[in-house]
Amino acid sequence: MDPSLTLNPLLLVSGLLFAIGLTGVLARRNLLIIFMCLELMLAAGNLTLVAFSRFHLVDGAPAYDAHVFVFFVITVAAAEVAVGLAIIIALFRSKKTTDVTEVTTMKY
Amino acid sequence: MTFLFYFFSALVLFGGLGVVFAKNPVSAAFSMVISFLGMAALFIQLDAFLIGVLQVLVYAGAIMVLFLFIIMLLDVEEVEKRKLSLPTVIRAGGVGAALVVLISTVLMRGGTAGQALPKLVASPEKSDVLRIGELLFGTYWLPIQIIAVLLLTATVGVVVLSKRELK
Numbered sequence: 001m002d003p004s005l006t007l008n009p010l011l012l013v014s015g016l017l018f019a020i021g022l023t024g025v026l027a028r029r030n031l032l033i034i035f036m037c038l039e040l041m042l043a044a045g046n047l048t049l050v051a052f053s054r055f056h057l058v059d060g061a062p063a064y065d066a067h068v069f070v071f072f073v074i075t076v077a078a079a080e081v082a083v084g085l086a087i088i089i090a091l092f093r094s095k096k097t098t099d100v101t102e103v104t105t106m107k108y
Numbered sequence: 109m110t111f112l113f114y115f116f117s118a119l120v121l122f123g124g125l126g127v128v129f130a131k132n133p134v135s136a137a138f139s140m141v142i143s144f145l146g147m148a149a150l151f152i153q154l155d156a157f158l159i160g161v162l163q164v165l166v167y168a169g170a171i172m173v174l175f176l177f178i179i180m181l182l183d184v185e186e187v188e189k190r191k192l193s194l195p196t197v198i199r200a201g202g203v204g205a206a207l208v209v210l211i212s213t214v215l216m217r218g219g220t221a222g223q224a225l226p227k228l229v230a231s232p233e234k235s236d237v238l239r240i241g242e243l244l245f246g247t248y249w250l251p252i253q254i255i256a257v258l259l260l261t262a263t264v265g266v267v268v269l270s271k272r273e274l275k
Contacts, residue, residue, distance in 0.1 A: 013117045015211035017124050019204045024128035026200030032133050054154040060229030064239045079262035081171050085178045086269035
């Protein structure tokens with residue numbers, strides 16, 4: 001990769017993606033899309049971890065502990081998606097909707 | 109090479125915007141696949157080959173196929189034809205914009221964030237897969253056992269949740 005690249009643009013891309021994901025979680029009402037935006041935020045965190053590991057060399061190699069951590073984040077995200085989608089299906093079965101503003105049983 | 113970085117960064121960001129602004133959940137899912145493929149390219153540019161491959165296989169492959177599967181399973185026609193409420197969108201956009209301002213302010217202050225990319229001097233016969241494997245089954249043997257238990261719990265939980273009648 002080009003040695004003129006600095007850490008700043010990478011962190012900016014990751015931060016922008018996190019902000020996009022957060023905006024989506026707050027603005028959208030479809031449960032599936034909210035869930036996808038959550039995944040975007042997780043992926044933005046992964047990008048920050050990998051960028052810092054590449055810029056912090058240990059014995060001339062990237063700090064691979066960050067890669068292990070990203071590995072764990074991906075695993076947890078996969079498990080989370082499986083359980084979350086099962087919950088969404090159960091919700092759709094009982095309420096016939098995936099709109100979060102219509103799921104108000106526990107509000108009152 | 110810097111061009112490639114900006115190209116794939118744009119892919120990641122526009123994919124993310126596509127998820128937020130898509131009317132149809134199916135197009136949101138495809139925007140997300142594009143975003144994740146761009147991110148895999150960024151990982152590979154940062155010499156994280158294993159993570160890049162995992163990103164394509166697990167995220168863009170397995171997780172997004174699962175999402176599409178569920179979207180097709182639920183009735184998309186019925187889901188979300190109503191418009192977004194404007195005050196909610198403005199408030200959410202405000203929170204996002206505030207976060208962007210915060211992050212750019214922190215990055216503007218410099219510190220170590222402006223440092224150039226250091227050159228790798230690692231021995232080529234030790235690939236990153238080998239090193240990550242050594243770490244996973246050496247230093248991090250307990251976390252990987254816990255992750256295994258977590259995955260088993262998630263599997264059992266999904267089976268229980270998808271049963272029609274909970275007795």
